[in-house]
Amino acid sequence: xxxxxxxSIYLAAEPGGTGIYIKYLVIGLGWTLATALAAWVIALxxxxxVGTLRTTPHKWVVRLGNAYVEIFRNVPLIVQxxxxxxxxxxLLPKALxxxxxxxxxxxxxxxxxxMCLGLYTSVRIAEQVKxxxxxxxxxxxxxxxxxxxTLGQNYRFVLLPQAFRIVLPPLTSEFMNVIxxxxxxxxxxxxxxxGRARAMQEFSFKVFEAFAAATVIYLLxxxxxxxxxxxxxxxxxxxxxxxxxxxxxxx
Amino acid sequence: MISIKNISKWYxxxxxxxxxSTEVKKGEVVVVCGPSGSGKSTIxxxxxxxEPFQKGEITVDGISVGDPKTDLPKLRSRIGMVFQNFELFxxxxxxxxxxxxxxxxxxxxxxxxxxxxxxxxDRVGLMAHKDKFPGQLSGGQQQRVAIxxxxxxxxxxxxxxxxxxxxxxxxxxxxxxxxxxxxxEGMTMMVVTxxxxxxxxxxxxxxxxxxxxxxxxxxxxxFFGTQRSERAQLFLSKILHH
Amino acid sequence: MSxxxxxxxxxxxxxxxxxxxxxxxxxxxxxxxGGIFFGTLLAMMRLSRFSILSYAAGGYVNLMRSLPLVLxxxxxxFLVPYIGAWAIGAKDPVKxxxxxxxxxxxxxxxxxxxxxxxxxxxxxxxxxxxxAGYALGLNYWLTMGKIVLPQAFRNMLPVLxxxxxxxxxxxxxxxxxxATDFLGAAAKVANRDYRLVEMYTFVAVxxxxxxxxxxxxxxxxxxxxxxxx
Numbered sequence: 001x002x003x004x005x006x007x008s009i010y011l012a013a014e015p016g017g018t019g020i021y022i023k024y025l026v027i028g029l030g031w032t033l034a035t036a037l038a039a040w041v042i043a044l045x046x047x048x049x050v051g052t053l054r055t056t057p058h059k060w061v062v063r064l065g066n067a068y069v070e071i072f073r074n075v076p077l078i079v080q081x082x083x084x085x086x087x088x089x090x091l092l093p094k095a096l097x098x099x100x101x102x103x104x105x106x107x108x109x110x111x112x113x114x115m116c117l118g119l120y121t122s123v124r125i126a127e128q129v130k131x132x133x134x135x136x137x138x139x140x141x142x143x144x145x146x147x148x149x150t151l152g153q154n155y156r157f158v159l160l161p162q163a164f165r166i167v168l169p170p171l172t173s174e175f176m177n178v179i180x181x182x183x184x185x186x187x188x189x190x191x192x193x194x195g196r197a198r199a200m201q202e203f204s205f206k207v208f209e210a211f212a213a214a215t216v217i218y219l220l221x222x223x224x225x226x227x228x229x230x231x232x233x234x235x236x237x238x239x240x241x242x243x244x245x246x247x248x249x250x251x
Numbered sequence: 252m253i254s255i256k257n258i259s260k261w262y263x264x265x266x267x268x269x270x271x272s273t274e275v276k277k278g279e280v281v282v283v284c285g286p287s288g289s290g291k292s293t294i295x296x297x298x299x300x301x302e303p304f305q306k307g308e309i310t311v312d313g314i315s316v317g318d319p320k321t322d323l324p325k326l327r328s329r330i331g332m333v334f335q336n337f338e339l340f341x342x343x344x345x346x347x348x349x350x351x352x353x354x355x356x357x358x359x360x361x362x363x364x365x366x367x368x369x370x371x372x373d374r375v376g377l378m379a380h381k382d383k384f385p386g387q388l389s390g391g392q393q394q395r396v397a398i399x400x401x402x403x404x405x406x407x408x409x410x411x412x413x414x415x416x417x418x419x420x421x422x423x424x425x426x427x428x429x430x431x432x433x434x435x436e437g438m439t440m441m442v443v444t445x446x447x448x449x450x451x452x453x454x455x456x457x458x459x460x461x462x463x464x465x466x467x468x469x470x471x472x473x474f475f476g477t478q479r480s481e482r483a484q485l486f487l488s489k490i491l492h493h
Numbered sequence: 494m495s496x497x498x499x500x501x502x503x504x505x506x507x508x509x510x511x512x513x514x515x516x517x518x519x520x521x522x523x524x525x526x527g528g529i530f531f532g533t534l535l536a537m538m539r540l541s542r543f544s545i546l547s548y549a550a551g552g553y554v555n556l557m558r559s560l561p562l563v564l565x566x567x568x569x570x571f572l573v574p575y576i577g578a579w580a581i582g583a584k585d586p587v588k589x590x591x592x593x594x595x596x597x598x599x600x601x602x603x604x605x606x607x608x609x610x611x612x613x614x615x616x617x618x619x620x621x622x623x624x625a626g627y628a629l630g631l632n633y634w635l636t637m638g639k640i641v642l643p644q645a646f647r648n649m650l651p652v653l654x655x656x657x658x659x660x661x662x663x664x665x666x667x668x669x670x671x672a673t674d675f676l677g678a679a680a681k682v683a684n685r686d687y688r689l690v691e692m693y694t695f696v697a698v699x700x701x702x703x704x705x706x707x708x709x710x711x712x713x714x715x716x717x718x719x720x721x722x
Contacts, residue, residue, distance in 0.1 A: 003575060074704035075697045076662035079676060083697055086689040176559075183561035187669060194564045207571045214564055222559045301624045328630025338625035342643045351639060352629035404629060 009206045010213065021200055022213070028196030029217055031106070035113050035182040035192060040175060042118025047125025052155060054126065055133045065126070072123040077184050080120055084112035085188040106190055113185035121178050128170045132163035165236055172229035176222055193217060252277045252408055252439050253298055258307035260293060267293050268304065269463045275408070280440045282450040285460035286486055291443045292335075294460070295410050298441065299327045312407060328356045331401030335413040337393040339385035345372065345396050346381045349403045357404060364403075371399040375429050391422030398429055408439040415446055445490050451475060459483045501688040502695050505679075513678030514699075520595055520674065521661045527600035528660070529653065532607025537637065539612055550608070557605035563669055569598035570670045591672040595664070603660050610652050614645030651715040658707045662700065675699070 010022040018024060054065035072080070089097040103111065136159060144154035186195030197214035201207050253275040260268040268290045275281050283291045296302040298309055300316045300323050309316040314326055339348050349368035353359045359367070372378050375395040377388075385393055394414055401409060411430065415423045427449050434440055434453035444450070450457055450471065457474040459467040459482075467474065467483050474483070502509075538550035557565065573594050574586035581587065618641050626636035646653070665676040673681070676696055683692035 070705060071701070074662075074701045074708065076665040076676070076700055078665050078668060079693065079697050079700055082680075082689075082693045087693050090690045180559075180561040183563040184666070186563065194561055194567070197564070198567060201567075201571075211564065211568050211571070215560060215568075218561065218564070219556075219559055296624070299628055301627060324627070324630045324632040326630075327628055330628070332625075332628035334621055334625060334628075336619070336621050338619070338621040340622065340625070340640050340644075342647060352631060355635050355639065356630040400629070410628075 006206055009204055009209050015203050025196050025213055028193040032182050032192040035185060036178040038114045039117035039121055039178050043121035043125050046122035048129055051126035051129025054130045069123045069126055072120055077120055077181055078187055081116050081184055081188055084116040109188050109190035113190050117178055117181055124174050128167045132167035133159055135166060136162055168233050176225055252312055254310045256308045258304050260304040267463050271465050273458055273468050275441050277439055278437045279455045280434045280453050281456045282454040283443045283458045284445060289460040290463040291460045292412050295412050295441060295443050298410055299330045328404050329407050331406035331409040333397050333401050333411045333414045335417050337397045339393055339397055341385050345383055349400050352404050371402055375399045390418045391425045394426045395429055411442040413443050497691055498688055499691050501686050501691050505682045509678050512673055513675035516673060517664050517675040520664050523596055524599035524603055525657045525660060528603035528607045531604035533611045535604055535608035536611035536615055540615060554605040554608050557602055562663055562666055565602050566598050566666060566669055570594050573597055595667045595672055606656055610649050614649035615641055617648045618644045651711050654711045658704055662704060
C-alpha cells in the first residue's frame with residue numbers, strides 16, 4: 001500500500017495544547033467510559049423496572065412497557081442523539097432549555113449523550129430481563145405465591161435474583177454495546193475516543209495511525225470488560241443453577 | 252465386498268471401537284446387534300467414512316475408505332445408507348429427495364432421475380405421496396422413502412443404521428417388509444438392528460458387539476442355536492422378552 | 494426561533510425521499526444481500542475443520558464486533574481508496590464515491606453479524622442431514638448448498654430479517670462521512686432553513702414507522718413459519 005506510515009506521530013503534540021496525541025486519545029477513552037458508565041446506570045435502573053413490569057399480570061402495564069420498548073428500539077441511535085441534543089432543549093420550559101443549551105463544553109454534549117444512551121440501552125436491558133424472568137419455570141412463581149409471598153416479594157426474593165444471574169452474560173455484551181455506541185456522541189460534539197481519533201486524523205493527516213490507535217484501545221477495553229464480567233459471573237454463580245454458557249462437546 | 256480389518260476408534264481419549272474385524276461378501280446379509288453404546292452404529296458409519304477411524308483398514312469393493320486419496324463422494328455414491336432418524340431432507344419433496352443425488356452426483360437427466368424415482372416409490376408403495384413433503388408422512392412412510400432414496404443411486408451394498416428403532420411399533424413391519432424383499436433379491440446388506448425376527452428370516456450372519464468389541468461373528472444358525480457367549484445370551488434374553 | 498414551521502417538510506419531502514430515502518433503502522438492500530453472502534461464507538469458514546480458515550474468520554468476526562460502527566465507517570472511508578488502488582495496480586489512491594464506500598463498509602461490517610446468525614443456523618440443522626447428504630455421495634459444496642444452507646436460511650429467516658431492520662437503522666450513521674442518506678438529506682435541509690426541531694422530529698417519526706412496520710412483518714412471518722413446522 002502506497003502510504004507513509006509514521007508511528008512517531010503518537011508522541012507529537014496535538015494542536016489544542018493538551019499534550020501529546022497518545023494522551024489526547026487516552027483522555028478520549030476516559031470520556032467514552034464516563035459516558036458509557038453513566039448511561040449504564042440509567043439503563044440498568046430503567047431497564048430492570050420496565051423489563052420486570054412487562055412480566056407482571058397487569059395487562060395495561062405490560063402494554064405501556066411494550067410501547068416504551070418499541071419507541072426506543074425503532075428509531076436509529078443517531079436520530080435519538082439529535083432529538084436529545086437539538087429538540088429536547090427546545091421543548092423544555094424556556095429557562096431550563098436555555099440553561100441546557102448554555103452548558104459549558106463538554107457538558108452540553110455529555111448530558112444529552114448520557115440521557116440518550118441510557119434510555120436507548122434501557123430498552124435492550126428490559127428485553128434481557130424480561131426473557132430472563134420468562135426462562136424461569138412457571139413453578140418458581142407459583143411456589144413463591146404458595147408460600148404466601150406477595151407479588152412484589154415474589155419478584156424481589158424469588159424471581160429477580162435468579163433472572164439476573166441468567167442474564168448476566170447477555171448484559172456483558174450490552175455493556176460492550178454501550179461503550180461502542182457512545183461513539184455516536186461524536187455527532188453532537190462529544191470528543192470521546194472515536195471523535196478524538198477523527199480529530200487527530202484531521203489535524204495530523206495521519207489517517208491510519210489515528211484509527212489504528214483507537215482500534216487497539218477499543219480491543220483492549222473489550223478484553224478488560226470481558227474478563228471483569230467473567231470474574232463477576234463466577235462470584236455470583238449458584239452451584240447447580242442453570243449456567244448460561246453451554247459447554248462444548250458431547251455428541 | 253466390505254472388509255473391515257482391525258478397526259480402532261477413539262473420541263478423544265475414550266475408545267469406542269477396539270480392534271474390530273469382519274467381512275461382508277457379495278449378496279450377504281449381515282445383522283449387527285448389541286446393547287446401546289456397544290459401537291455398532293459407529294462401525295457402520297465408518298464403512299462409508301461418515302465417522303473417521305484412527306487405526307485399521309476398511310475396504311469397499313477393493314477401495315480403501317481410510318486412504319486420504321480416495322474420492323469419498325464417489326465411493327459413498329456406490330453405497331446406500333438408511334438412518335435411524337430417516338434424515339429425509341425436509342425442504343425437498345419426496346420425489347426431489349430421490350432425484351437430488353441422481354442428478355447432482357450421477358449426472359442423470361432430470362427426466363431419467365424422475366422415472367427412476369417414481370419406479371422406486373412404486374416399489375415401496377408410496378406412489379400416492381410423491382409430491383408431499385417428508386413432514387407430511389408418518390415415520391414408517393418416511394423410512395420407506397429413505398430406503399427408496401438410498402436405492403436411487405443404484406448402490407452395490409446397503410447400510411442400515413437401526414432403521415426401525417425410531418418407529419412406533421405398528422410401523423415397524425412395513426419397513427421390515429421392504430428390507431426383507433430387498434434381502435431376498437440378493438442385495439448386499441449390513442444391518443444394525445435389534446429386530447431378531449428380521450435376523451432369523453433373512454440374515455446369513457449375525458455379529459454381536461459389546462463395549463466396542465466384536466464378541467461374536469457367526470452364522471445365523473450358530474447364533475440362535477446353543478453355542479453362544481454368556482453376554483450374547485443375556486442380551487438376547489433381554490430383548491426377546493420386551 | 495419563533496413557533497414551529499412544519500411547512501419545511503412539505504417544501505423538502507421530494508428531496509428527502511427521492512434522494513435521501515432512496516440512498517438509505519438501496520444501501521440497506523444491497524448491504525443485506527452482500528452481508529448475508531459474505532456472512533454465510535464466513536460462517537462456513539468458522540465451522541470448517543481447517544483451523545486456519547476458522548481462526549481467520551473468527552478473528553475477523555470478533556474484530557468487527559468489538560469496534561464501534563462509526564469507527565469502522567471511518568476506517569473504510571479512508572481505506573477503500575487505497576484498496577482500490579492496490580486492486581487495479583494504480584499508484585495513487587483511487588476516488589471512490591460515498592455510496593460505494595458506504596456499501597463496502599456495511600457489507601463487510603454486517604457480514605460479521607450475519608455470520609453469527611448463519612453459524613447458529615447451520616448448527617441448527619441436524620448432524621444426520623449432513624451424513625445423509627454425504628452418504629448419497631454429495632460433496633461438501635453440494636451438501637452445503639442443497640441441504641444444509643436452505644434449511645439454515647429457513648430456520649434463521651426471522652433473525653436475518655431482524656438484523657436487516659437493525660442494518661436499516663445503522664445506515665443513518667453514514668451521516669459521519671456526510672453522505673446524503675435520509676438523515677443526511679434532512680440534516681442539510683434542517684441546517685439550511687434552521688428548522689432542526691421539525692426536521693429531526695419528522696425523521697424520527699419516519700424511521701419509527703418503517704422499522705416498526707418491518708418488525709411487525711417479521712413477527713407475522715415468524716408465527717407463520719412456526720405453524721408450518
